[in-house]
Amino acid sequence: MIVEAERLNKWYGRVIALNDVSLSIAPGITGLLGPNGAGKTSFMRIMIGLMRESSGTLKVLGASPWNNPALAVRLGYCPEHDGFYESMTGREFVTSLARIRGVKDCAAAASRAIDWVRMAEAADRKIVTYSRGMRQRIKIAQSVVHQPELLVLDEPLTGSDPLVRQELIGLIRNFAQEGGSVIVSSHVLHEIEQLTTKIVLIHRGRLVAEGDVRSIRDLIDRHPHTVEIRAERPRELAAALAKEPEVVEIRLENGSLWIRTPQPDAFYSKLPRIALSAGAEVKAISSPDDNLEAVFRYLTEQ
Amino acid sequence: MKASSALGIAGLTIRSLVGGKRIWAAAFLVLAPPLFAGIAAVFGKHVEPINLFHGFIFEFSLWFVVYLLALIYGIALTMGEIEDGTAGYLYLSAVPKWLIVLIQLAVTAVALTVSLFVNVALTGLAASLGKGTIPHLWRDVFSCTLVGSAGILVSLGYYVTCGLVFRSPTSALAGALIPTFFWEILMTNWPIRFAGFTVTNNLRGMLLPLVFEGKRGALYRYVRNFHLPDYGEAAMYLSILSGIFLVTAMIAAMNRSIEGKEAR
Numbered sequence: 160m161i162v163e164a165e166r167l168n169k170w171y172g173r174v175i176a177l178n179d180v181s182l183s184i185a186p187g188i189t190g191l192l193g194p195n196g197a198g199k200t201s202f203m204r205i206m207i208g209l210m211r212e213s214s215g216t217l218k219v220l221g222a223s224p225w226n227n228p229a230l231a232v233r234l235g236y237c238p239e240h241d242g243f244y245e246s247m248t249g250r251e252f253v254t255s256l257a258r259i260r261g262v263k264d265c266a267a268a269a270s271r272a273i274d275w276v277r278m279a280e281a282a283d284r285k286i287v288t289y290s291r292g293m294r295q296r297i298k299i300a301q302s303v304v305h306q307p308e309l310l311v312l313d314e315p316l317t318g319s320d321p322l323v324r325q326e327l328i329g330l331i332r333n334f335a336q337e338g339g340s341v342i343v344s345s346h347v348l349h350e351i352e353q354l355t356t357k358i359v360l361i362h363r364g365r366l367v368a369e370g371d372v373r374s375i376r377d378l379i380d381r382h383p384h385t386v387e388i389r390a391e392r393p394r395e396l397a398a399a400l401a402k403e404p405e406v407v408e409i410r411l412e413n414g415s416l417w418i419r420t421p422q423p424d425a426f427y428s429k430l431p432r433i434a435l436s437a438g439a440e441v442k443a444i445s446s447p448d449d450n451l452e453a454v455f456r457y458l459t460e461q
Numbered sequence: 462m463k464a465s466s467a468l469g470i471a472g473l474t475i476r477s478l479v480g481g482k483r484i485w486a487a488a489f490l491v492l493a494p495p496l497f498a499g500i501a502a503v504f505g506k507h508v509e510p511i512n513l514f515h516g517f518i519f520e521f522s523l524w525f526v527v528y529l530l531a532l533i534y535g536i537a538l539t540m541g542e543i544e545d546g547t548a549g550y551l552y553l554s555a556v557p558k559w560l561i562v563l564i565q566l567a568v569t570a571v572a573l574t575v576s577l578f579v580n581v582a583l584t585g586l587a588a589s590l591g592k593g594t595i596p597h598l599w600r601d602v603f604s605c606t607l608v609g610s611a612g613i614l615v616s617l618g619y620y621v622t623c624g625l626v627f628r629s630p631t632s633a634l635a636g637a638l639i640p641t642f643f644w645e646i647l648m649t650n651w652p653i654r655f656a657g658f659t660v661t662n663n664l665r666g667m668l669l670p671l672v673f674e675g676k677r678g679a680l681y682r683y684v685r686n687f688h689l690p691d692y693g694e695a696a697m698y699l700s701i702l703s704g705i706f707l708v709t710a711m712i713a714a715m716n717r718s719i720e721g722k723e724a725r
Contacts, residue, residue: 244480246481
């Protein structure tokens with residue numbers, strides 16, 4: 160395991176940022192998911208030793224990260240917020256950070272990292288002139304310049320346009336393919352979906368779920384699914400569906416019926432018969448639950 | 462930890478010292494007293510160059526310039542990096558946090574001492590513009606810079622500690638300003654025994670024998686109380702004080718969480 164947390168807590172005064180979090184993260188790419196303010200950044204900052212836990216223990220690569228420079232240089236960190244020495248060029252920035260992390264030939268290492276993020280052409284421009292995408296890429300360059308074993312990326316795709324996003328996703332995948340481990344946070348599930356199937360869900364400082372997407376999906380069955388039905392005579396169909404024990408909520412919106420059911424399989428098998436008896440021809444059935452976004456919403460609403 | 466990593470920290474500290482808007486405030490502090498001294502020297506009717514020079518270093522250089530330079534850079538040295546997010550990069554290095562702060566303090570103290578030297582030297586030269594030269598000008602310039610460097614070390618250590626101990630820039634600034642502008646001003650100008658415990662009076666106590674050859678000359682009128690420590694007492698007091706602040710800053714650095722804005 161690359162990260163092991165045991166009853167981890169973090170308080171900011173009276174506000175709880177992390178509440179009794181216990182988890183293990185295996186090598187590879189792992190997505191850390193949760194809405195804004197869930198505690199993802201706090202968890203990551205404790206993980207890289209920038210913050211100290213209030214109680215509990217956290218081991219990263221087998222060691223405690225707090226006040227541990229030997230471990231710090233084995234980690235790469237890309238913060239969410241833009242914090243730069245703005246008067247520097249991208250190359251100076253990456254070279255300086257390579258130097259303080261003890262890299263031997265820091266100029267060559269910086270060039271490699273800059274090439275890797277495809278920033279060679281703009282590397283000698285001042286950071287203050289960089290676009291959002293360039294800033295993201297140079298931040299990733301500094302995070303890999305010392306060839307860390309574990310890369311911690313805090314919302315690296317936020318605010319990027321689709322083209323940059325695809326490039327960044329490619330870079331993160333490449334890093335993992337070359338043997339590194341990555342922990343990447345996001346509040347948008349489809350971003351993580353493109354990177355990994357291993358996810359950890361955090362909400363309001365609590366660990367909601369962890370594991371493979373498939374095991375997360377199993378949890379869905381404990382919670383109502385939402386189904387959208389487009390049909391002729393939707394009011395009659397709604398009246399017929401309301402009598403069924405599998406249906407817990409019905410809503411009519413813009414000509415569509417929105418059904419919530421805790422037993423989707425039973426509901427789907429009964430639907431043709433009910434529609435027939437109500438004389439309502441079903442034109443389309445769709446479920447927003449068929450993507451990870453719904454999994455996330457279900458689990459974090461608990 | 463490699464020496465090159467420590468040098469890297471020093472390089473980044475120099476970059477942050479010269480970058481940003483702080484440099485303009487520092488330039489004003491360094492250049493304004495010589496400008497005023499020059500005007501007074503050229504246009505003043507009964508101005509003695511040596512009295513003008515000593516008056517300026519006594520009342521401005523060893524007081525406003527030392528404290529305000531240290532304040533501008535001391536708070537920003539740690540709090541600025543935490544606020545702008547660069548502390549995250551800096552503390553993820555091969556160098557322990559206590560040593561990062563020590564390197565930053567040392568580099569900044571040297572840079573501010575050089576600035577003080579420029580300020581004092583230009584003040585001396587400007588004061589000489591009117592009615593003749595100042596005897597022992599460079600001896601006085603170096604003496605004032607030496608004494609001022611002790612003041613810079615003490616005040617910088619205190620302000621950096623404030624930047625590490627307090628969680629917000631406002632509280633850090635308040636923590637820094639209250640002792641400087643209440644304790645120092647009140648006690649320095651109040652003829653009671655506590656005057657011996659101000660940094661200002663200890664700096665003056667160190668300076669007087671160096672500049673006036675041990676004699677309480679014309680400038681003694683600037684000392685508004687009669688509890689001025691002698692050179693040895695002052696050097697001892699300032700050494701102990703700077704040691705306490707340096708150690709406190711290093712301990713504070715080891716215990717300082719670099720929290721993001723989400724923590725507020």
